[in-house]
Structure formats: structure tokens, C-alpha cells
Amino acid sequence: MIEFREVSKTYPDGTRAVEDFSLVIPARRITVLVGSSGSGKTTLMRMINRMVDPSSGTVEIDGRDISKIEPVRLRRGIGYVMQNSGLLPHRTVAENIATVPRLSGVSRADARKRALAMMDTVGLVRTLADRYPSQLSGGQQQRVGVARGLAIDPNILLMDEPFSAVDPIVRAELQQEVLRLQKELAKTIVFVSHDIDEAFLLGDEVVVLEQGGRIVQQGAPEQILAEPANDFVATFIGADRGKRRLTISDAASRGDDRVLVDAGGYPVGVIAAPGGRLAVGHPSPKSRSISNKTDQAGDA
Amino acid sequence: MNLFGGAFAWILDPAHWSAGPDISGHLLEHLAVSGLCVLIAVAIALPIGIGIGHSGRGRGAAILISNIARALPTLGLLSILILLFGIGLLPITVVLVILAIPPMLAGAYAGVESVDRQTIDAARALGMTEWQIVLRVEIPLALPLLIGGLRATALQVIATLGIASAFAFGGLGIYLINGLAQADFVQLLAGAILITALALVVDGLLAAVQRLVVPHGVALGRSNPNDPQKRARAPRPRAVQEGMQS
Ligand SMILES: Nc1ncnc2c1ncn2[C@@H]1O[C@H](COP(=O)(O)OP(=O)(O)O)[C@@H](O)[C@H]1O
Ligand SMILES: [Mg+2]
Numbered sequence: 001m002i003e004f005r006e007v008s009k010t011y012p013d014g015t016r017a018v019e020d021f022s023l024v025i026p027a028r029r030i031t032v033l034v035g036s037s038g039s040g041k042t043t044l045m046r047m048i049n050r051m052v053d054p055s056s057g058t059v060e061i062d063g064r065d066i067s068k069i070e071p072v073r074l075r076r077g078i079g080y081v082m083q084n085s086g087l088l089p090h091r092t093v094a095e096n097i098a099t100v101p102r103l104s105g106v107s108r109a110d111a112r113k114r115a116l117a118m119m120d121t122v123g124l125v126r127t128l129a130d131r132y133p134s135q136l137s138g139g140q141q142q143r144v145g146v147a148r149g150l151a152i153d154p155n156i157l158l159m160d161e162p163f164s165a166v167d168p169i170v171r172a173e174l175q176q177e178v179l180r181l182q183k184e185l186a187k188t189i190v191f192v193s194h195d196i197d198e199a200f201l202l203g204d205e206v207v208v209l210e211q212g213g214r215i216v217q218q219g220a221p222e223q224i225l226a227e228p229a230n231d232f233v234a235t236f237i238g239a240d241r242g243k244r245r246l247t248i249s250d251a252a253s254r255g256d257d258r259v260l261v262d263a264g265g266y267p268v269g270v271i272a273a274p275g276g277r278l279a280v281g282h283p284s285p286k287s288r289s290i291s292n293k294t295d296q297a298g299d300a
Numbered sequence: 301m302n303l304f305g306g307a308f309a310w311i312l313d314p315a316h317w318s319a320g321p322d323i324s325g326h327l328l329e330h331l332a333v334s335g336l337c338v339l340i341a342v343a344i345a346l347p348i349g350i351g352i353g354h355s356g357r358g359r360g361a362a363i364l365i366s367n368i369a370r371a372l373p374t375l376g377l378l379s380i381l382i383l384l385f386g387i388g389l390l391p392i393t394v395v396l397v398i399l400a401i402p403p404m405l406a407g408a409y410a411g412v413e414s415v416d417r418q419t420i421d422a423a424r425a426l427g428m429t430e431w432q433i434v435l436r437v438e439i440p441l442a443l444p445l446l447i448g449g450l451r452a453t454a455l456q457v458i459a460t461l462g463i464a465s466a467f468a469f470g471g472l473g474i475y476l477i478n479g480l481a482q483a484d485f486v487q488l489l490a491g492a493i494l495i496t497a498l499a500l501v502v503d504g505l506l507a508a509v510q511r512l513v514v515p516h517g518v519a520l521g522r523s524n525p526n527d528p529q530k531r532a533r534a535p536r537p538r539a540v541q542e543g544m545q546s
Binding site: 046049051072073074075076077080082084085086087088089090091092099100103132133134135148 | 416418419421422423424425426427428429432437440441515516517518520521
């Protein structure tokens with residue numbers, strides 16, 4: 001569990017990036033901080049591994065005030081995946097993944113073994129192990145970044161817009177990969193995004209932020225979608241544009257499935273309607289991730 | 301042409317390679333003194349330059365001091381030091397080291413500054429200490445520019461020693477002085493050719509080293525037009541010259 005207590009951050013140039021921010025981030029779930037550019041997401045995330053120290057307030061991990069923990073030690077225990085991979089260009093894929101284990105004193109041979117295993121975990125073929133980052137595609141680089149973040153088996157994984165620089169099809173693939181990994185590993189993941197669709201897809205908990213790190217709404221995606229707290233959220237999630245308001249089309253249908261269209265008349269999916277009745281259910285996150293796979297690829 | 305022919309004949313004359321303090325002796329002497337001065341300059345300028353590049357502090361002061369060092373009249377300073385300490389290794393070493401520090405300093409901080417900030421930020425976020433960042437990330441990636449600074453330094457020292465040594469020390473400059481004193485232009489030109497040749501050989505060797513130390517992954521990235529990170533790195537030796545003049 002990560003807890004922000006009345007945290008503020010003013011940068012030396014006077015920018016008030018975060019003001020009086022309090023939040024509890026639950027363990028072993030994915031919490032997405034979502035907001036437009038400049039809303040303080042990166043600043044908040046970097047306070048968790050002390051890449052940024054708050055001007056006031058405290059950040060606690062499992063009840064421990066992290067300002068008492070030496071930054072280098074703290075960082076070696078927290079995985080961090082950044083937007084443009086941040087891989088070391090002069091080191092191979094395997095060496096990059098093994099960086100933190102090596103820093104922590106794991107032998108070269110063991111670190112390589114672990115790196116190769118991590119490559120399997122994130123879906124990278126082992127033949128890439130001795131390539132350099134510059135020889136990989138953007139999507140492969142991000143997978144290496146994720147593997148590196150997970151290499152020491154951290155409890156906490158920080159992901160700062162990790163997929164925003166890759167093309168939409170690869171992004172959808174990587175998002176599914178995160179859901180799959182999370183099912184296996186159950187980490188405390190803090191994920192930063194400016195993309196509300198990504199937040200709804202990945203987040204167990206979604207925190208919508210305004211400028212200054214002000215929390216406008218927080219809750220499960222279903223809750224936020226059902227009851228946007230105000231106009232800002234409604235606009236942000238696209239509810240006002242009719243993107244989220246779906247209607248059952250009477251035109252095309254196959255068997256008991258009915259086609260859904262949005263307010264603009266665009267088909268967005270099908271809904272099961274056995275015997276003409278709509279089925280009400282509570283799909284678990286598992287089924288959500290599976291059923292979304294095709295949707296996301298289609299969106300791209 | 302006649303003069304050049306004479307100069308090369310003079311250099312190749314076996315008599316000038318065997319008797320007493322011969323060409324090879326002066327060559328070695330020139331090389332040894334240059335090497336010593338470059339070594340001292342590196343020992344002083346490299347840590348300071350890397351420190352400046354890493355911390356982003358002190359750049360202005362370094363440029364100021366470099367400019368002052370460059371503006372000092374070499375021969376005037378040498379004369380004063382000789383008056384103070386007498387003829388010998390000390391005055392020439394001091395003067396050459398002062399001359400050698402600015403290009404080495406510029407190569408060092410320009411090299412470290414050229415390393416992609418995001419790469420360094422990532423290294424820090426992984427839990428590298430500042431020392432580990434310097435040793436495992438910044439220096440390996442800055443190495444081509446560091447060697448570039450070393451090249452400029454070595455050239456400067458070898459060339460200047462040719463002139464300055466006439467006052468105070470042996471080395472190849474002895475042929476310049478003897479040539480001038482005896483109005484022996486063949487010997488004078490031979491000395492100049494030898495100094496130039498030595499400088500070119502050393503520069504060529506260091507240029508080869510400079511190519512060798514480009515990290516493999518970075519060299520590959522340069523030839524890969526699809527590499528999205530390429531613009532951020534790709535240090536070029538030119539930056540050293542720019543750094544030196546700033
Ligand atoms: N190192 C810094 N120095 C000064 N201002 C900064 C710094 N980092 C971020 N900011 C400012 O703080 C605000 C929040 O930035 P950031 O946390 O990066 O937001 P986000 O990740 O949501 O885009 C922005 O106005 C940004 O310009
Ligand atoms: Mg950001």
C-alpha cells in the first residue's frame with residue numbers, strides 16, 4: 001500500500017506541480033493516474049521512488065515514511081518503466097534487464113539467467129538477448145523496459161505513460177500483456193496515462209486528476225463511467241460527446257446478439273440478448289481483459 | 301623542392317640516427333616530455349571536466365579559466381619560469397600543462413553533457429549511485445568525445461613543445477634552434493617535418509582509438525535510420541572543437 005499524505009510539490013522555478021494531494025493506493029492492484037499533460041502525474045509518480053522529494057507532506061509505503069529510506073536503496077526495490085524505455089544504449093537487451101540485479105550484487109551468470117527468464121515473461125524471444133536497444137522496434141524496447149522493471153521482482157511497479165510512444169496496434173498488445181502479467185504477478189502497479197480508454201482498460205482503480213494534482217474523481221472504471229463527478233470528468237471520459245452512450249441498433253443482428261451503436265451511429269460492439277432479453281452480469285477483470293483484446297485491436 | 305629534398309635526405313642520413321643525441325633520441329625525448337605533460341593535464345582536467353558535465357555546475361568558471369590559460373603568452377610565461385627555476389624540465393612542463401588543460405577540460409565536459417539526459421535519469425531511477433552513473437553510463441557514452449579532447453590536447457602539446465623546447469629543453473625543437481642559429485635551413489625544415497610527422501602519427505593513432513571506443517550499441521544506432529533515440533545521442537568529435545572555442 002502506498003499512501004500520499006497532504007503532499008505538495010513546488011519546483012525551484014516556482015511551478016506548483018502538486019498541491020495538498022492525499023491518496024491511498026491499494027496493494028496488488030493497478031491504480032491509474034489519468035489526467036491531461038501538466039496535471040502533475042509524473043511528479044506524483046516520481047515521489048514514490050524519491051526521484052522527486054515533496055516540498056511538504058509525506059509519502060508512505062506499507063506505513064513507512066519513505067523520506068527515511070535512502071533513495072538508492074528505495075529505488076532498487078521499485079520497478080520503473082518510462083515512456084521512451086530509458087534503456088542504456090551501450091548495453092545489450094540482457095544486460096539492460098540485468099542492470100538492477102547486477103547492482104544488487106547478483107553474479108553475472110545468475111543475472112543473465114534471470115534476464116532470459118524475464119524475457120520469456122514479457123514475451124520477448126531469447127534471440128534478442130544480445131541485441132542492442134537501437135536494433136529493436138519501439139514495442140520491443142518497451143517490453144525490455146517492463147522486463148527490466150520486473151527483474152528484481154519488486155512489489156511496486158511504476159509505469160509512466162509506458163506505451164504512449166508506440167503505435168496503436170502495438171500499444172493494444174502491450175496493454176493486454178500488462179493485464180496478463182498482473183494476473184500472474186499481482187504487483188502494486190501505479191500507471192500514469194493521459195488516455196482515459198487506457199485508464200479504463202487497465203485500472204482496477206482510476207484517479208482522474210486536474211492541474212496541480214487535484215483529484216476530481218476516483219473509483220472503479222464502472223463507477224466513473226456511471227456517475228461522472230462533474231462536467232470536467234464527463235468531458236474527459238467523452239460522455240458528453242455521446243461516445244459512451246450506446247444504443248441497441250435494430251438493423252443488423254445475428255442470432256441472439258444485438259449490435260450496439262454510439263450516439264454518432266457508429267457500431268461499437270455486440271451485446272448478448274438471449275431470447276430478446278439483455279443479460280445483466282458482472283464480468284470479472286479476467287473476462288474483461290480477454291473480451292477487450294479484440295476490441296482494442298479493432299480500435300487501432 | 302630542393303629544400304624539401306634536402307630535408308628528407310637529412311632526416312634519412314644514417315649519421316643523424318646513430319651519433320650521440322641523434323634523431324631517435326630527440327624523438328623519444330619529445331614523445332616522453334609530451335606524454336608526461338598530457339598525462340598531468342589529463343589527471344587534472346578529466347575529473348574536473350567530468351564533474352562539471354555530471355553536475356552541470358561550474359561550466360562558466362571552466363570556460364573563463366580556459367580562456368585565460370589560452371590567452372597567456374606561452375613563450376613569455378616560459379621565460380619567466382626559466383628565470384625563476386632555471387633551464388630544465390619544470391618550466392616547460394608547467395607551461396605545456398597550462399596549455400593542455402583547456403582542450404582536455406572541454407572534451408570532458410562536452411562529452412558528459414552530450415549523454416542523453418533521459419538515459420541518465422533512467423539510470424538514477426533504477427537505483428544507480430552517482431558514482432555508478434558516472435562510471436557505467438556517462439564515461440562509456442562520452443568516451444569518443446573524451447578521446448577527441450585527448451587528441452586536441454596531444455596535438456597542442458607536441459606542436460608547442462617543438463617551439464618551446466628550443467629555449468629550455470631538447471626534443472625535436474633542437475633542430476629548429478640549431479637550424480636557425482647556423483642558418484641551416486635544411487636542418488630547420490627537417491626539424492619541422494619531424495615534429496609534424498610525430499604529431500600526425502600520434503593524432504592518427506588516437507583517431508583510431510576514438511573510433512574503437514564508440515560503444516557498439518551506439519555505433520549500430522547511428523547506422524540504423526529507424527532508431528528513435530538516435531537524435532539524442534550520436535556524439536560527434538566536432539562538439540569538442542565547438543566546446544574548445546566557447
Ligand atoms: N523539474 C521541473 N522543474 C520545473 N517544473 C516542472 C518540473 N517537472 C515538471 N514541472 C512542471 O510541473 C507541472 C506538472 O508536471 P508533470 O508532473 O510532469 O505533469 P504530467 O506528468 O501530468 O504531464 C507542469 O507544469 C510541469 O511543467
Ligand atoms: Mg508526465
